[in-house]
Amino acid sequence: CESAVRHAVVSAGEAGVSCCGYLVSLIFGCFLSLLQLTGVLDDCFCDVESIDVFNNFKLYPRIKKLTEKDYFRYYRVNLKRPCPFWPDDGHCAIKDCHVEPCPESKIPVGIKSGNYNKYSQAANTVSDMTECEQAKELGAINSTLSNQSKQAFADWARHDDAQDNFCELDDETSPDSEYVDLLLNPERFTGYKGPSAWRVWNSIYEENCFKPRSVYRPLNPLAPSRGESGKINNRLCLEKRVFYRLISGLHTSINIHLCAEYLLDEGWGRSVWGPNVQEFRQRFDTAETKGEGTRRLKNLYFLYLIELRALYKVAPYFERAFINLYTGNSQEDGATKDLLLQVFNEIRAFPMHFDEKSMFAGHKIEAKTLKEEFRLHFKNISRIMDCVGCSKCRLWGKLQTQGLGTALKILFSEREIQNLPEHSPSKGFQLTRQEIVALLNGFSRLSTSIHQLHHFRLLLKDNR
Numbered sequence: 001c002e003s004a005v006r007h008a009v010v011s012a013g014e015a016g017v018s019c020c021g022y023l024v025s026l027i028f029g030c031f032l033s034l035l036q037l038t039g040v041l042d043d044c045f046c047d048v049e050s051i052d053v054f055n056n057f058k059l060y061p062r063i064k065k066l067t068e069k070d071y072f073r074y075y076r077v078n079l080k081r082p083c084p085f086w087p088d089d090g091h092c093a094i095k096d097c098h099v100e101p102c103p104e105s106k107i108p109v110g111i112k113s114g115n116y117n118k119y120s121q122a123a124n125t126v127s128d129m130t131e132c133e134q135a136k137e138l139g140a141i142n143s144t145l146s147n148q149s150k151q152a153f154a155d156w157a158r159h160d161d162a163q164d165n166f167c168e169l170d171d172e173t174s175p176d177s178e179y180v181d182l183l184l185n186p187e188r189f190t191g192y193k194g195p196s197a198w199r200v201w202n203s204i205y206e207e208n209c210f211k212p213r214s215v216y217r218p219l220n221p222l223a224p225s226r227g228e229s230g231k232i233n234n235r236l237c238l239e240k241r242v243f244y245r246l247i248s249g250l251h252t253s254i255n256i257h258l259c260a261e262y263l264l265d266e267g268w269g270r271s272v273w274g275p276n277v278q279e280f281r282q283r284f285d286t287a288e289t290k291g292e293g294t295r296r297l298k299n300l301y302f303l304y305l306i307e308l309r310a311l312y313k314v315a316p317y318f319e320r321a322f323i324n325l326y327t328g329n330s331q332e333d334g335a336t337k338d339l340l341l342q343v344f345n346e347i348r349a350f351p352m353h354f355d356e357k358s359m360f361a362g363h364k365i366e367a368k369t370l371k372e373e374f375r376l377h378f379k380n381i382s383r384i385m386d387c388v389g390c391s392k393c394r395l396w397g398k399l400q401t402q403g404l405g406t407a408l409k410i411l412f413s414e415r416e417i418q419n420l421p422e423h424s425p426s427k428g429f430q431l432t433r434q435e436i437v438a439l440l441n442g443f444s445r446l447s448t449s450i451h452q453l454h455h456f457r458l459l460l461k462d463n464r
Contacts, residue, residue, distance in 0.1 A: 041302055042302070056454055066339045069332065071325045072440055074102060076170070076178070077178065081170070081386045092192050098392070099392050099395050102181045167382040172432075180395060187258075189262045238359060246306060246404065249303030250401070250404060255284075262274065275455065284296060301450070305353070307446060308353065311407075315344040316420060318337075319341065320422060323337070402434070402435065402442070403438040405438075406442075
């Protein structure tokens with residue numbers, strides 16, 4: 001590293017440019033090489049070092065501060081939905097698996113008003129009157145309909161709403177849905193593991209993820225893959241290759257969080273959480289995973305680029321004046337909106353975004369079929385999250401899956417976003433508050449993973 005730094009300083013001086021950028025990226029590169037994680041990512045022209053510098057120095061501090069705001073810290077979720085695929089194993093009895101719902105009195109008045117897809121005070125008042133008037137009209141019409149017909153209309157409406165969704169969304173009006181304070185229920189290793197946890201990921205990879213038949217995903221995710229997993233990317237079309245990498249990147253990100261916030265000691269009424277280097281090495285070290293760990297980490301960076309691109313695309317939706325991220329506290333709401341716009345400005349300045357236009361760009365009928373297959377596969381994965389036995393793991397699994405699903409919805413709604421009206425809501429493209437909270441918190445988790453990777457590199461360097 002010292003030799004490389006000296007060489008960079010000389011090269012920069014000869015080129016007549018600042019040494020600072022060279023040094024920052026080079027120092028990161030030295031630490032990255034400990035995991036053989038360096039260079040350009042597949043399926044895009046961005047490199048790992050550029051993402052590290054951009055995320056850790058520019059975006060991570062802002063996105064962390066944003067998700068601590070009231071609008072983003074309260075997430076409404078149903079953790080009691082039964083598993084739709086196999087008999088329920090029962091919920092984890094470990095105390096750290098428990099999720100503490102938020103008391104009604106703690107939820108900001110603007111959030112608990114029930115209008116979860118409204119963003120401003122005006123939308124929570126004026127538009128409610130319009131909805132009441134519409135309800136009266138519909139009530140007059142529906143009085144001549146049978147209950148069966150009413151149910152059919154409701155089913156059709158839900159079906160229409162679901163056509164662009166990549167996730168199975170929770171019904172926020174369900175009595176089982178509760179608000180959770182994400183800051184008081186952080187994602188960490190709770191002790192939940194074994195066959196129940198492995199069955200979830202095994203089902204995702206083996207039954208719902210595009211991959212070559214020759215690639216074997218073992219029941220135990222810590223075991224290295226058999227077969228020529230290094231050739232995965234050459235055996236699939238771009239769209240299916242992207243899908244596999246998104247799921248692998250999400251799995252990698254979750255595993256990094258668990259390694260970074262590991263239960264190190266459970267003393268007298270006080271648990272100690274911190275980084276577990278041995279657990280990290282077991283999952284990602286090049287030698288211990290026979291090279292699979294490096295691919296997993298690169299898939300994390302790839303997923304980061306995908307969600308970063310979605311935020312870039314959706315920025316005009318939030319930049320409209322009437323979008324206020326309403327909680328009922330005008331001063332807090334203004335600060336939240338300003339911080340969100342700062343995040344978008346940073347994202348807009350990033351020069352190496354993923355180009356999604358190369359996806360689904362073939363024959364129209366084939367592209368449409370593939371896109372629908374892509375959407376249904378991911379929607380099925382979002383349903384599998386209801387099979388996670390640990391409530392805290394289920395909470396963060398559902399949130400991060402929904403965040404990625406919302407990102408995909410954005411990327412495939414470019415035309416609708418371009419045609420957004422400036423001063424009024426759009427019928428063509430809408431995001432509910434649940435989707436907005438999941439999108440920003442989901443991306444924050446990826447940003448945190450890359451930030452935590454830097455700390456693990458330092459710990460690995462110290463150990464060696």
